[in-house]
Amino acid sequence: MKPRHQRLWLAGLALLAVAGASGLALSALKDQAAFYYAPSDLKAKGLxxxxxxxxxxxxxxxxxxxAADGITLTFTVVDRxxxxxxxxxxxxPDLFRENSGVVAEGRFQPDGSFVASNLLAKHDEKYQPPEMAGTLPQPKPPAR
Known part of the structure; x- marks a missing residue:
């Protein structure tokens, strides 16, 4: 076999291997491709x-x-x-409070409650750290 044909075969095998690995990775993700579950998603799909x-x-x-121990929090996550x-x-986290966005990492219990091991507070796109407030130029509203 000529060296050129060998390279073509190797390139084809490499492409086939990459496609196979991508297919396996996507099939393993299935429902986990979403960043998080919303409460209404769980109501429809189950826990x-x-x-x-x-x-x-x-x-x-x-x-x-x-709670009285000072480190245990209980709250309710709600959507539509x-x-x-x-x-x-x-x-x-400092940004964690009522009526604000949260992503909790953890596990569901058989009774439907969620035990979180980590909390990620979400903020809107207008958020600025307190140290930066007033120092950055404010965006202009879009022209109509």
Whole structure:
């Protein structure tokens, strides 16, 4: 076999290997391709018990309670039509508060509650750290 034909065969095999690996990776992801589950998604699809997942939504107003130990938080994550009770033991991020976005990493319990091992507070696109407030130019509103 000529060297040119050998290179073509090797390039073809490499492309086939990359395509196979991509197919395996995508099939392994399946439902985990979403960054997080929303409470209404869980209502429709059911709870992914026994797997580490992310739960995202808003912290319901009036649902945030701190236990006597000072580090255990209980709150409810809500979206358009469903709620999920969450328990977290640890130090919450500075931006974490009621009526703000949150992504909680953890596991669902058989009773439908969620035990979080990590909290990620979300902020809107207008967020600026307190140190930077007033120092950056404000964007102009779009022309109509």
């Amino acid at each position: 992914p018990l026994g797997k580490a997942v992310r739960l995202g939504g808003l912290v319901e107003r009036g649902s945030l309670h701190k 039509s469903a709620t999920v009770p969450v328990t977290f033991k640890g130090i919450a």
